[in-house]
Amino acid sequence: MGGTVNVESLARWIRTFARDIAANQDLLTRLDSAIGDADHGVNMNRGFEAVVAALDKHRPSNIAVLLRDVVATTLLNTVGGAAGVLYATFFLRIAVAAGQERSLDDLAFAKALRAGLEEVAQRGKVAAGDKTMFDALAPAVEALEGALAGGAGLSAALRRATVAADAGRDATAPMLARKGRASYLGQRSIGHQDPGAASAALLIAAAATALGEASG
Amino acid sequence: MGGTVNVESLARWIRTFARDIAANQDLLTRLDSAIGDADHGVNMNRGFEAVVAALDKHRPSNIAVLLRDVVATTLLNTVGGAAGVLYATFFLRIAVAAGQERSLDDLAFAKALRAGLEEVAQRGKVAAGDKTMFDALAPAVEALEGALAGGAGLSAALRRATVAADAGRDATAPMLARKGRASYLGQRSIGHQDPGAASAALLIAAAATALGEASG
Amino acid sequence: MKKLINDPAGVVAEALRGMAAAHPGLRVDQQNKVIYRADAPVAGKVALVSGGGSGHEPLHGGFVGLGMLDAACAGEVFTSPVPDQILQATKAIDAGAGVLHIVKNYSGDVMNFEMAAEFAAESALEVRSVVIDDDVVGRRGVGLTVLVEKIAGAAAEQGRSLSEVADVARKVNAGGRSMGVALTSCTVPAVGRPTFELPETDMEIGIGIHGEPGRQRLPLAPAKQVAEYLLDPILADLDFTGGDGVIAFVNGMGGTPLIELYLMYHEVATILGKSGVRIARSLVGSYITSLEMAGCSVTVLRADDDLLKLWDAPVHTAALRWGR
């Protein structure tokens, strides 16, 4: 009866992420103060509070409706800034990949994340090492794919993705920023973790919590 | 050979006062910070630096030229603010009282100071207890007159005037200001010494130093 | 002290050089620190001089031009100009129709302008003076000064006589009230430290424009509450209902950004609306400042049809410009 990832578990993912963003809002804003404009935590929290409010009102009938109409559209209209478009783009592309499905199996889910990642790269004109959210997301998607290909279950694969995302996030600290506001700092961006990478690592960790437990 | 106060000793008075203003510039400005606009020391010092520069260039032939053309005019054109006009007015009126004289005797000098004081009161529309320079000047002139009337020499009389000026200055602290910027503070002006009274007390002390010693 | 300056003693002179360079419509007498309309004296027109301490920019120099002032005398920072300056300006702009001195009510300004007027009378110049004292706390001249200069300037531009222009200025002064608040102090360049200390939690209510402390220190409050603190005494002092409405002016003290001034204007407009006061015109911006002080003042001026027409008349100055 369908895959391991479904509308309910995806909604749980979003709610978990929203909770983690709220809990880490101040940290994210502090990171953005050091090399940006001190609004990443505020922006993300404003957006995900609105997403949760929307989730409370709607019962999305399929994945596309959930991730496009509820999540992506809300983010697009409430977050603003770079992260708003990029997170919205990410979820929008996953929604497109999911089509009218109510659930996805592990490999289809991984494929959808890959598609989302690539759309982010395209929208942001960003590559590995630019010191952005991409540097946390890309290794996470790769680890997920690798683990699933090696026969791991979704839960274990997402745990490995979380480790990879955290490592990717930490690896942004020594990088010289080439995209986003941090790039204006030149050499002075070195030594600071990228705020978008930090929120992206929270997103993967939330997936491990919400989707991993669901699939056992 | 005329009275005890002459062009030279008056010039010494002005130079002594200028030196004391420079030494107390910061104190005067601090007093004006508390209940005014933090410029009394700066204003007075700018003016008396210019007066000293003018004194260095000119050899005034009589008292009127010294106090009107060198002192009052320079003050009028360099100090600005309330104190600029009032000090200029004071010296201008003394100059008028002195006429073409090269020296004044003790009583004539006291009379000239009285005239200067009254002109200040008129220009400033000020009375005793308004918490201004008048509250240091008025008791000083009165003490001078009293001492001279009682038979004291100029030196002793100016020493008594200094004591009176200092007491008058100190007495401004508990007053509620009714004139000048301090008046805008209402009750909050209470407890602070008036900056103009402080500079006026310096003026009388300088007279005791410069004119008193000359007359023995 | 964090300022974009060179020698603290040279601030006023150097800023005047910048003004002269930036505004070909002005003529600046560096020696006397007077800013003139390039075309002054304007034949047949009553001439307007104002001036005061510097540090209130754009007041007064930014208001020199068609429809407003003919000359502005710049004193040292927060120190009134001296009689000689004012006399020079008075002589230079007199076109035979007389000269109006617009003076803010501070001992120093009043006495220096008074002496200048006495000297001018000795030179047989016809001078009238209007003293602005709109501040409800201390009857100082504050925000209303801008409106007086605009409105009296328009009256002069229309060709009204000296006594008529002076009457207009007095009518504006009689019908306007102001009140100010400071969130921070400011630093006189020559002094180098803030005039007063204001803790992070407090504000000063009832300030003037010289960085002097206010009448009352209160804990910081939301904008809505601050607007009440400012408007309550204004509305208690004068009846602003009826007539042709009011000109409402929210002014920044120099360090407060425009976004906050508009937010304050919203609060002010709301309170006036609730109090039955109709806003006919408005002005929002930093027009009479105290160096980099954060805070604002609110001015309300009772207007009639004549004042509104004069307000709407063309004005072409560095800081205020509209019409034709």
Place this chain on the structure above:
Amino acid sequence: MKKLINDPAGVVAEALRGMAAAHPGLRVDQQNKVIYRADAPVAGKVALVSGGGSGHEPLHGGFVGLGMLDAACAGEVFTSPVPDQILQATKAIDAGAGVLHIVKNYSGDVMNFEMAAEFAAESALEVRSVVIDDDVVGRRGVGLTVLVEKIAGAAAEQGRSLSEVADVARKVNAGGRSMGVALTSCTVPAVGRPTFELPETDMEIGIGIHGEPGRQRLPLAPAKQVAEYLLDPILADLDFTGGDGVIAFVNGMGGTPLIELYLMYHEVATILGKSGVRIARSLVGSYITSLEMAGCSVTVLRADDDLLKLWDAPVHTAALRWGR
């Protein structure tokens, strides 16, 4: 945090209410946070939309009006507007002659305007975008944005076509360079503490307009030296000699008073003069700010006869007004 605000989350909405109340010539869509010319869409005219994070006032809303923008989209403080807002504005002002998006070069702004333009294209609207990147340090869009909006706005008002107006905007962008300095940081209301810490002795050179730290931290220096720090890289980046001269723009960051800006303008004019750069026009004031940040930016724009005529053309907005 010392600000004249109520709830930090409501700052933008409340300030927009104030703008609407203060300027009858504007129409404000509170829902979408868009400021419109009251008479938009203007028949036959290419329409101009800009927008960006709030906290830069008067940019952009203060530049809506005849001869400049048709609409401005206000984002949250320092956060770009969202595609839907921009799309709404684009649709509302399109008069059939096409719409120009004027976008400051920040990832967020660029991507949000890009998405809006994609959506607009789906609705068969003709949209061109010009990205402003005048900052010599990081190719961000800073001071020049004001000049682009003025000049392209005048071109549109003259009846030029969409591609001609876009070309004018691109020409301005190609010929202008800017550089900024911060003496203090600023505080995003929703954050409540300064974005960065700047000791009393230091300044940040090479800042943008979002309170972000600059490229370099240096000890405070006299204005003359600061002007060199700002102009040297500008003059090294582009040749400004010859032609019809330049438009020189000294802009305040929000917390710096006008007296210092004029003083800085004097230094800037002096250096340009020594470098053989002729100043044809100038602008001095706080037009693109970073909340209450103290500091300034300098913009130099190479002008030809066409650009100067467009610069001189009438403009009637809340913050920039001259002509006719």
